Amino acid sequence: MKKLAAMIALAAVFSAPAWATTKTVTLSVSGMTCAACPITVKKALSKVDGVEAAEVSYEKKEAVVTYDDAKTNVEALTKATEGAGYPSDVKK
Template identity: 60%
Template sequence: MKRSFVALATLVALTAPAWAAPKIVTLSVPTMDCPVCPITVKKALTKVPGVAQAEVNFEQREAIVTFDDAKTTTEALTKATKDAGYPSTVKR
């Protein structure tokens, strides 16, 4: 009985999904040069699967993105802004 419990616990541990915590990243988007640019950047970011929220600030030339790191990466986020015409980098 004890062996089957250990085997079952191991199986559950190996097959259970990994729950990812939401991550927040700030992207520097220096090429935004008009007040309408943030709309395009926000649209590009919110189309990335796993993005829960994107706040884009024209004055600061940055985007704050909340995302699920099990579904996307910072590389995918910067690619999305680049593909929209606004290259970005992760602010550290």
């Protein structure tokens, strides 16, 4: 019985994505020229698999993106904004 319980516990531990973490990155999106631009940037970022949230500010010319690092990465995020016509870089 103890072996069965141990096997079930191990199966539960290893079936969950233990290495996936939620990360947040701030992207500098300097090409936004009007108040409607953030809508396009946010739509592009939201289409990337693994993006959990995207807040885009025209005033700050930046996008704060929360994503699952097991599903996507910063390169995919910057490619998404560039594909929408708004190149971006990680804000330093």
